[in-house]
Amino acid sequence: MFFLPSVPTEEYAERRMETANAKCFDLVVIGGGPGGYVASIRAAQLGMSVACVDKAPSLGGTCLRVGCIPSKVLLESSAHFVFAGKQLAQHGVMVDGLRLDLGRMMKRKDQTVNLLGKGVETLFKKNKVTSLQGSARLMGAGAVEITSTDGTVSTLTSQHVLLATGSQPATLPQAPFDGERILSSKEVLSLDAVPEHLIVIGGGYIGLELGSVWNRLGSQVSVVERLPQVFPGMDGETALEAQRIFQRQGIRIHCGKQVSKVSRSGVQCHVFLEDGTSMDGSHILVAVGRKPYTQGLGLDALGVAMDHRGFVKVDAQFQTNVPGIFALGDLVPGPMLAHKAEEEAIAFAEQLSGMDTHVDHDAIPAVVYTHPELASIGATEEMLVEKGVAYRKGVFHFRANGRARASGNVDGWAKMLADEITDRILGVHILGQHAGELIHECAVAMRFNATSKDFSRICHAHPTFSEAVKESALALDARTIHA
Amino acid sequence: MFFLPSVPTEEYAERRMETANAKCFDLVVIGGGPGGYVASIRAAQLGMSVACVDKAPSLGGTCLRVGCIPSKVLLESSAHFVFAGKQLAQHGVMVDGLRLDLGRMMKRKDQTVNLLGKGVETLFKKNKVTSLQGSARLMGAGAVEITSTDGTVSTLTSQHVLLATGSQPATLPQAPFDGERILSSKEVLSLDAVPEHLIVIGGGYIGLELGSVWNRLGSQVSVVERLPQVFPGMDGETALEAQRIFQRQGIRIHCGKQVSKVSRSGVQCHVFLEDGTSMDGSHILVAVGRKPYTQGLGLDALGVAMDHRGFVKVDAQFQTNVPGIFALGDLVPGPMLAHKAEEEAIAFAEQLSGMDTHVDHDAIPAVVYTHPELASIGATEEMLVEKGVAYRKGVFHFRANGRARASGNVDGWAKMLADEITDRILGVHILGQHAGELIHECAVAMRFNATSKDFSRICHAHPTFSEAVKESALALDARTIHA
Numbered sequence: 001m002f003f004l005p006s007v008p009t010e011e012y013a014e015r016r017m018e019t020a021n022a023k024c025f026d027l028v029v030i031g032g033g034p035g036g037y038v039a040s041i042r043a044a045q046l047g048m049s050v051a052c053v054d055k056a057p058s059l060g061g062t063c064l065r066v067g068c069i070p071s072k073v074l075l076e077s078s079a080h081f082v083f084a085g086k087q088l089a090q091h092g093v094m095v096d097g098l099r100l101d102l103g104r105m106m107k108r109k110d111q112t113v114n115l116l117g118k119g120v121e122t123l124f125k126k127n128k129v130t131s132l133q134g135s136a137r138l139m140g141a142g143a144v145e146i147t148s149t150d151g152t153v154s155t156l157t158s159q160h161v162l163l164a165t166g167s168q169p170a171t172l173p174q175a176p177f178d179g180e181r182i183l184s185s186k187e188v189l190s191l192d193a194v195p196e197h198l199i200v201i202g203g204g205y206i207g208l209e210l211g212s213v214w215n216r217l218g219s220q221v222s223v224v225e226r227l228p229q230v231f232p233g234m235d236g237e238t239a240l241e242a243q244r245i246f247q248r249q250g251i252r253i254h255c256g257k258q259v260s261k262v263s264r265s266g267v268q269c270h271v272f273l274e275d276g277t278s279m280d281g282s283h284i285l286v287a288v289g290r291k292p293y294t295q296g297l298g299l300d301a302l303g304v305a306m307d308h309r310g311f312v313k314v315d316a317q318f319q320t321n322v323p324g325i326f327a328l329g330d331l332v333p334g335p336m337l338a339h340k341a342e343e344e345a346i347a348f349a350e351q352l353s354g355m356d357t358h359v360d361h362d363a364i365p366a367v368v369y370t371h372p373e374l375a376s377i378g379a380t381e382e383m384l385v386e387k388g389v390a391y392r393k394g395v396f397h398f399r400a401n402g403r404a405r406a407s408g409n410v411d412g413w414a415k416m417l418a419d420e421i422t423d424r425i426l427g428v429h430i431l432g433q434h435a436g437e438l439i440h441e442c443a444v445a446m447r448f449n450a451t452s453k454d455f456s457r458i459c460h461a462h463p464t465f466s467e468a469v470k471e472s473a474l475a476l477d478a479r480t481i482h483a
Numbered sequence: 484m485f486f487l488p489s490v491p492t493e494e495y496a497e498r499r500m501e502t503a504n505a506k507c508f509d510l511v512v513i514g515g516g517p518g519g520y521v522a523s524i525r526a527a528q529l530g531m532s533v534a535c536v537d538k539a540p541s542l543g544g545t546c547l548r549v550g551c552i553p554s555k556v557l558l559e560s561s562a563h564f565v566f567a568g569k570q571l572a573q574h575g576v577m578v579d580g581l582r583l584d585l586g587r588m589m590k591r592k593d594q595t596v597n598l599l600g601k602g603v604e605t606l607f608k609k610n611k612v613t614s615l616q617g618s619a620r621l622m623g624a625g626a627v628e629i630t631s632t633d634g635t636v637s638t639l640t641s642q643h644v645l646l647a648t649g650s651q652p653a654t655l656p657q658a659p660f661d662g663e664r665i666l667s668s669k670e671v672l673s674l675d676a677v678p679e680h681l682i683v684i685g686g687g688y689i690g691l692e693l694g695s696v697w698n699r700l701g702s703q704v705s706v707v708e709r710l711p712q713v714f715p716g717m718d719g720e721t722a723l724e725a726q727r728i729f730q731r732q733g734i735r736i737h738c739g740k741q742v743s744k745v746s747r748s749g750v751q752c753h754v755f756l757e758d759g760t761s762m763d764g765s766h767i768l769v770a771v772g773r774k775p776y777t778q779g780l781g782l783d784a785l786g787v788a789m790d791h792r793g794f795v796k797v798d799a800q801f802q803t804n805v806p807g808i809f810a811l812g813d814l815v816p817g818p819m820l821a822h823k824a825e826e827e828a829i830a831f832a833e834q835l836s837g838m839d840t841h842v843d844h845d846a847i848p849a850v851v852y853t854h855p856e857l858a859s860i861g862a863t864e865e866m867l868v869e870k871g872v873a874y875r876k877g878v879f880h881f882r883a884n885g886r887a888r889a890s891g892n893v894d895g896w897a898k899m900l901a902d903e904i905t906d907r908i909l910g911v912h913i914l915g916q917h918a919g920e921l922i923h924e925c926a927v928a929m930r931f932n933a934t935s936k937d938f939s940r941i942c943h944a945h946p947t948f949s950e951a952v953k954e955s956a957l958a959l960d961a962r963t964i965h966a
Contacts, residue, residue: 034945038964041964042962042964045962063945064885068885068945068946069885069888069889069946072885072886072889072890072946073889076574076889076890076891077574077575077576080566080571080574080576081574081575081576083563084567084571084576084578088563088567089584089587090587090591091559091560091563091564091587091588091591092560092564092583092584092585092586092587092588092589092590092591093560093563093564093567093581093583093584093588094580094581094582094583094584095567095578095579095580095581095582096578096579096580097577097578097579097580098576098577098578099577099578100575100576100577101572101575101576101577102575103575104572104573104574104575104577105574105575105576106575107575108573108574108575112888112889115888116885116888119883119965123964123965123966337944337945338945338946339942339943339944339945339950340942342945342964343942346964357940359942360940360942363941363942364942365942365943365944366944367944367947375944400602402547402551402552402555402599403555405552405595405598405599406552406555406556406559406595407555407559408559434917434920436944436947436949437917437920437921437947437948437949438920438923439944440921440924440941440943440944440947440949440952441923441924441926441927443924443941443942443943444924444927444928444931444933444938444941445927447937447940447941448927448931448933448937450927450931454930454931455927457840457843457930458846458923458926458927458930459822459823459826459842459843459846459847459848459926460822460848460923460926461820461822461848461849461850461858461919461922461923462517462546462551462820462821462822462825463551463552463555463821464850464919464920464923465920466919466920466923467822469923479525479528481521481524481525481606481825481829482602482606483606
């Protein structure tokens with residue numbers, strides 16, 4: 001049986017009695033995204049009775065329904081479209097009459113999303129998690145009111161309530177969404193025609209991933225970014241190299257430009273910049289980040305503390321200032337990434353069962369699924385400079401990698417940063433084909449405090465893209481073999 | 484300056500004097516493949532004067548010229564051909580008139596090989612390695628006679644001679660190569676038309692990779708394997724699952740069949756099996772392994788010891804029984820893999836300079852570049868059973884992986900084996916898209932003696948194929964989230 005850390009057993013039994021008329025669970029999870037469903041499953045595996053409530057008719061949250069998964073499906077399909085047009089013939093594969101069937105592409109996306117959503121349902125059944133559809137509201141510690149879509153109201157009681165409601169697209173006051181032409185990432189995943197000219201406000205990963213999709217499918221795409229370069233916060237020169245590659249792919253990128261106003265005249269959108277210039281497009285994607293989604297949860301009434309950016313404050317056990325109310329994932333500070341939420345979910349459930357699991361927040365990889373991909377873990381050069389850490393760097397270009405040559409994907413590099421004195425690996429930044437997979441050998445190495453020399457001694461299969469990561473470790477000591 | 488381990492300095496100086504009329508080097512390397520060229524470069528980096536001799540007009544050895552690289556180029560291109568015919572439309576990418584331009588496909592392969600060969604030349608220049616073309620023969624310890632293509636004979640002298648002449652396709656007495664229809668892997672990489680029916684003798688990685696290429700391009704392909712299943716020596720159930728997938732792809736696989744005789748009548752080849760049956764095909768690929776290539780080196784005259792299979796015997800410093808004569812790569816026992824040769828090459832060069840580098844022969848990954856790929860590291864189940872090691876296994880299928888679903892590549896699994904008592908990871912066997920890259924996080928983990936629990940705590944980016952490897956670690960304790 002699992003260990004209940006915060007409430008003495010007698011009190012717990014008493015509460016159960018009090019709430020005999022309501023449905024009582026060991027854990028109620030609000031939100032069925034990667035944070036919520038993973039916490040539910042893991043807690044159930046550890047013997048708890050768990051209910052998971054989500055507003056949506058299908059599980060998986062933003063990630064599965066309108067985020068990671070559908071975007072990756074469209075990135076995959078659109079990559080095939082552009083490859084068929086520009087590279088297939090180089091391989092001796094000849095075709096005529098290339099054309100896009102956008103409906104079919106979107107249908108495949110929807111089918112994939114539905115299939116994976118059903119998968120989460122199946123996992124809930126297998127693990128005996130009670131799944132409920134409705135809006136949840138905290139009615140005091142231990143009570144959650146659920147309003148289902150038909151208006152029925154019921155109450156769940158639990159000693160432990162986990163908030164895992166995630167995030168929603170941040171809005172830009174000067175460019176409010178209109179659901180038709182001024183759009184969020186969600187709507188841009190489901191357009192029924194290729195935009196003539198998509199203006200993307202925000203040069204982060206969402207803007208560049210979705211901008212890439214439509215650029216590949218034939219849109220003119222212009223990205224407007226407030227800061228001096230795309231992917232703010234990522235390793236500077238790696239982001240800059242990515243920017244150059246996207247520009248070569250035809251995406252127009254305008255950095256250091258602040259949007260002052262957006263207006264629309266029929267099917268034409270106008271974006272006015274603070275430098276006095278403007279641009280016209282057929283559609284606007286506002287992709288200026290995401291913000292925690294806490295509306296309607298009743299957090300204010302309960303006095304749940306939040307920071308000035310709207311993130312819920314939690315301790316190392318994911319508990320808010322209100323005992324028994326927990327939060328994780330996009331609701332709490334840290335990178336807004338599905339796998340960060342999943343790690344926290346597992347740690348939360350295991351801690352609730354008395355295990356000592358924790359999350360290493362310094363070793364969370366981040367991946368941008370453009371072509372080439374960009375994957376990062378640990379410190380950037382900018383972070384090390386700011387902290388005054390002496391470091392060395394090793395860079396190896398994929399153009400000198402045999403597998404990259406064989407496949408025709410030679411853009412980008414692997415870059416490793418290590419401590420000047422101890423040689424411990426501090427960060428790795430990979431821009432290249434399969435970077436999102438390659439980053440994991442770095443995650444493992446960093447978890448074990450590997451030095452770059454340790455890494456350079458690990459045998460890598462030939463020919464693989466991964467060899468470039470090894471050579472970046474060799475490059476730290478000017479002993480690359482293949483450069 | 485580098486440390487000379489085996490010969491006293493005075494004696495070395497004397498030898499140099501004796502051979503003043505010959506070209507004298509600190510190290511002479513025979514063979515310009517991955518073992519030879521990497522040893523040459525690393526030794527040169529460490530301050531040695533190095534000459535590398537190869538028979539071929541271009542560097543890179545079997546791997547670059549007629550092995551790993553050209554096969555990977557053709558695997559890449561042929562995968563695009565079959566994808567265009569069978570899957571592209573599912574993505575909403577519509578084309579007509581798909582046809583193969585084999586000449587163009589082959590041209591791209593040749594260009595890639597030439598470019599990478601020139602790359603090795605450039606690396607030699609950069610590192611000041613003297614590159615010589617010709618046949619090398621040992622004339623006694625410290626003297627190597629080179630016969631160039633125009634018949635000129637010269638002598639190099641060196642205190643250290645490294646044999647890195649690699650391997651050549653093993654022959655089958657009952658199926659001798661005829662260079663026209665009964666072919667080795669080398670010729671099958673350069674056919675000028677798609678064979679009608681290619682019979683592959685040998686179900687190892689070479690047979691299945693090259694069989695896959697021609698199957699994709701339209702050949703009927705039949706594989707005949709002597710043992711009960713393909714990929715002998717690899718993890719049994721993983722190999723068997725791969726075999727099922729290849730059969731679904733249209734390759735006919737006949738296991739447990741011994742070839743008794745091969746004959747040819749014009750353009751028709753006949754393969755007779757020991758069970759009395761036979762099959763007819765247009766071409767035969769004999770891919771029954773490779774054997775060390777030592778002909779013409781003069782090893783017998785010098786008394787260099789070899790084992791009964793023709794491998795050169797060496798000690799932990801790669802030295803043969805004749806002082807000053809070293810060997811590595813395919814010439815010595817162990818897996819015949821380019822990266823194994825490269826690791827040995829670096830260890831050899833560094834040991835020669837007094838460093839204590841060694842090769843961990845238990846952690847050499849092996850990759851088969853079929854679709855899906857098959858990648859392995861460490862022990863198979865069969866090896867553990869044979870050794871009597873108690874182990875647990877965790878398996879996670881790619882069909883439950885989000886990225887695999889998004890990309891449409893759902894075949895295969897990740898399988899992790901860990902010690903029953905200590906939980907240390909003993910082996911990982913991945914069958915799936917990008918398996919050849921995914922295996923490296925396992926290589927890193929095994930290098931650090933990670934347990935499956937350590938591995939399961941490492942944050943993996945979502946959605947990635949790598950998540951399946953993490954889930955295989957979770958599966959060891961029946962705590963997978965997504966299955």
